[in-house]
Amino acid sequence: MKKLTALLMVFIFTFMLIGCSGNRNSTEPADNQTAGNTGDTKFKAGTYEGTAKGLGGDVVATVVLSDNKIEEITVKGDNETEGIGTPALEILPGLMVEKQSVKVDAISGATVTSNAIIEAVTKALESAGVDVASLTPAETETGSGEKTEETIDTDVVVVGAGGAGMTAAIELKSAGVNVIIVEKMPMVGGNTVRSSGGMNAAETKVQKSLEVEDSVETFIEDTMAGGHNLNNRELVTVLAENSSDAVDWLESIGAPLPELSFSGGATNKRIHRPAGGGDVGTYLVEHFTANLEKLGVEVMLNTEATELITNEGAVTGIKAESANVNYTINAKAVVLATGGFGANEEMYTEYKPELKGYVTTNAPGATGDGIRMAEAVGAKLVDMEQIQIHPTVEQTTSILVTESVRGGGAILVNQSGKRFTDELLTRDIVSAAINKQEGSYAYIIFDQYLRDNLAAVEKYVEGGITVQGNTIEELAARIDVEPAVLSETLKVWNTAVAEKKDGEFGRETGMENDITKGPFYAIKIAPGVHHTMGGVEINTDAEVINTDGEAIQGLFAAGEVTGGIHGGNRIGGNAVADIVVFGRVAAASALKYIGQ
Secondary structure, eight states: OOHHHHHHHHHHHHHHHHTTSSOEEOOOOOTTOSTTOOSSOSSOOEEEEEEEEOSSSEEEEEEEEOSSSEEEEEEEOTTSOTTTTHHHHHHHHHHHHHHTSSOOOOOTTOHHHHHHHHHHHHHHHHHTTOOGGGOOOOOOEEOOOOOEEEEEEEEEEEEOOBHHHHHHHHHHHHTTOOEEEEOSSSSSBTTGGGOOSOEEOSSOHHHHHTTOOOOHHHHHHHHHHHTTTOSOHHHHHHHHHTHHHHHHHHHHTTOOOOEEEOOTTOSSSOEEEOTTSOOHHHHHHHHHHHHHHHHTOEEETTOEEEEEEEETTEEEEEEEEOSSEEEEEEEEEEEEOOOOSTTOHHHHHHHOGGGTTOOBOSOTTOSOHHHHHHHHTTBOEEOTTOEEEEEEEETTTTEEOOHHHHHTTOEEEOTTSOOOSOTTSOHHHHHHHHHTSGGGOEEEEEEHHHHHHOTHHHHHHHTTOEEEESSHHHHHHHTTOOHHHHHHHHHHHHHHHHHTOOTTTOOOSSOSSOSOSSSEEEEEEEEEEEEEOOEEEBOTTOEEEBTTSOEEEEEEEOSTTEESSSTTSOOTTHHHHHHHHHHHHHHHHHHHHTTO
């Protein structure tokens, strides 16, 4: 973790202890508080270790016991997802020491890692002979619950610490203005940290160096076609025209994207990703966080914006609240970057009732708060019913299997072991094709070559969502598919790759690599709620538009909180382009508005 993240975690930890009920006064457990132990001692003093399976591999807990107390808990989980699982590693050990119990709530958005931590600590305690079930959580005294009032003045306040908000804040601070980020969650990253594929951009230096022909015009047309031409073409044009410069900007802040792959709906290799093919989201959030730290940007975590302040129609700040403080933050301009509403089932089923019960890939903070705040000051909403489901989501963990797996040559097969679609059509079409299969699920099939060349696959293997076989027939048996059928499917596919012609479904992209190098892998997937294309309407300057068609003075927006860019379906790789391009546009427009 970077220095800023480490400092922020101190605040996170404090928040977890006090909840929402006021100031906490620490209490030591009484000598005989822990049930199940009698006499002068409760525990067998010593150091004990336990291990459990996390999302990315083993989570190892070390517990230090004195005769009467859990003195210290340290947990290591080097492969847990940065920004998702890592906050749990920071928070839960201290909370369990405070409570003198493993009976603590999982960290929102990091359930798998949280459960692994609790299990590992439980095993360590059990190895010391402790009856874990009898460890009653220590009570903590609380204050009156009354909050203090605090007023803060700044040049610009950014609401939301996802990719768009952090991009805007970096640009604003680099221009010399005072900027504060307000984030309701206990960590930065938002939905960006969950992005796995990459960033679409056209006419880039990377493409030219790899002799990939592409154009801004093709990027625009692909995006319009992918969005069923419901998109705002002017916004799409800004996205495409500024995409190459956005890649250069990322490189300038230490986050180059030197590799290329295909994404569904793209004519050319356009999705840029980190070296080695790792998840783009955690990579960018790490570098955004480092830049915020370097620039000295204040990030207020666990602080939820509740309303926009207006004066004669112009937005002049926000109201926000933390566990103990009600804030009035006065600003010359506000950048709204609160994300979409894909984690709010009540809200998305309001617009699409048929999505009830779907798993979601969204971070828990994506609940549409910013959209409702903007609507309250007259913002116009667009495309709210346009909600994307992603075709390849592992259902038990909600892990999204990146489009780069299919772009690198993987195929989809049904329970009969047969292909049923061009795997790199747009997400809505592939999702619909999967839902038509028996059981409404499919398997992604790939080989060791793809694993060796796409770092993102390691997360799936370590997370236990892959099935492996040394041969195609062995793999088929393990996923209960007829071996002869799957073998024939792979034979036909590999011939198609060799001849560069998919006679079954007309696939034309992601066909550079066949599936011949064992061992072979399968991941069972089905669609899940992924992206909400609707939100507040903006113009090409990222100004929020009101219901009269006019710009709301002082209010700018970027990222998934906005609508209009992606139309009826978002192409994979366009979300990252959106947050970087329009995060920068919003910052530039805010600077112009305040006279900088």
